Amino acid sequence: MHDLQCESLVKRFGAYTAVNSVSFNVPRGSFFSILGPSGCGKTTLMRMIAGFEAPSSGDIRIKGKSVLSTPPNKRPVKMVFQHLALFPMMNVGENIAYGLRCRGENKADIGGKVARVLDRVGLPGTEHKQVSQLSGGQKQRIAIARCMVLEPDVLLLDEPLGALDLKLRERMKIELKQLQHQFETTFLYITHDQSEALLMSDNVAVMNAGQFEQIGSPQELYNNPKTGFVAGFVGDSNRWSGRVVSLSEGKVRVAIDGGGEVTALAGDNRIAAGGSVEVFVRPEAISIGGGRDEVLGGTVESLLFNGASSRILVRMDNGHLVEVGQAVMDGSVTVSPGEKVQICWSQLHGRAFTTAR
């Protein structure tokens, strides 16, 4: 059973197509993210689901029923806005009660429901606080409570963590995931931050230029990207462009621009000998030293220390700068800037995609 289904959704603004034939299904109770750079159409997509924009064509179904003719105030979809949009002239309790009052529930029920939902988001007894008295994280939880008290079929979240500072954002990611678990409601989360999407989601759709590039679990997207855009956008990657020398059994031999040849897995089936491709290798797959399939020479340029995600920057002999992530921290490899080194990785960790035109 799917809580939300979108079928070949298209939205055009004049000659510009913001959302181009997007289809996806969100299973009940799952956390689904739409990840894409700003301007890729993800906000337009969300606004269509909420009912603030009418699609040019296609269908949106919630629990199997088309909602295209349902006005925004009648859809069983609630939304947490980017800047939360808590009503400043109401206190916390009134903010949460607003939706219930619109529904015409009686006063006694409303009081009880407000108290219960505040309890669930971990802010019991804050009914009479003013919105301005709350911290960023608390406002976030009130914005979610305000929607959840209405028991929506789908909760839409439009980059709600964007306005928070880094530390709080890290904490809220985990908290959001827990809240989703607790409410067992379908969350549709929109973000441009890949770490948010990977960390919280059951499924992620990567969106680019109005279209979905790939839908999959975070692990799939990370380990098995289907397009060059996904490989480059999800997680860190070293990226070299080059030309296909030969192709056999799903492996591509690529001559990198500037010199050097590597073998990588063919990422798509449009790769042909002589075609131009981009090769992606994740920093954590590369280590200093020899002994694996792919070996290239270079010079250490600098060491970037950042705890677990520390990097060594190596200028390769062909002029490209490579980020090396593996075995930087364990002290087994000691290098210093200026040193000549070899970097190596397994063929299985390289991926080649046809260069997008």
Place this chain on the structure above:
Amino acid sequence: MARTDVGKLSFILLFAPFALWIALLIILPQLGIGYISLREKVGPGEYTFGFSNYVAFLSEPIYWNTLLRTAWMSILVTAMALAVGFPVAYYIAKIAQRRSRAALFLMCLIPLWVSDLVRAFGWIVILRETGLVSSLLQKIGLVSGPVELLYNDATVVMGLVYTVVLFMIVPLVSTLDGMDNSLIEAGYNLGGSRLTVFRRIVVPYAMPGIVAGCIIVFMLTAGSYLTPILLGGKNSMWFTEQIYEQFVTRYNWESGATFGVLLLVFTSFVVWLGLRLTGQSLASTVAKD
């Protein structure tokens, strides 16, 4: 030390014009008026002091009736200006495209470039017996003879609304402009109808602007002189006309000053009452960030 002195000096220099303006043009004349209103002429160059001028005002129904009438009509004008101004302000601040906003706002300001007097005469040209509307109505055949549309209360109210509506629109636009559109969308998203969103979100948000606009418009209307006289004629029964008559026609400064004080006190009272009834305070509306 020197730093704080410089700070003090610049504060004094900046504050002085304002203080002088308030003291010389507002407080001092009001004190003078208050003083004169308490004075009673008993003979040439001989005065006594007391409240006899105020007693005289209360004992003459035509005076306080005029004051009440002025207040009522001003409230009516304020309400109508709000009713006319709010949709205009909402359109400019929330619906119009960013590009056309400045142009629309400017169009609202254009009437202010023409003096009050000329604008009132404009109305006279349109509404008098031999005016545009009258001759048009005759041409269509709706009326048989010339009609006089001037010199009645409806015309005065309409003229006043026209004169003051801008002062309602400006504060409304600036408050509505500061309102995040997502508040309105959130209002709909959570299940509110158009009416609910308007009543529970837009109006409360715009309240500081509404109150500020209403105070300005009410005070301007109650204290206006030209429009009621020109459009309402000699029978317009506007309180400022009474004040003018006492000062200029009768040369009764004591009585005129009394009327002036009463107009100030009474309109201030109406504003206070309005603030109380809507649960607002001057601090929360005028001094809002």
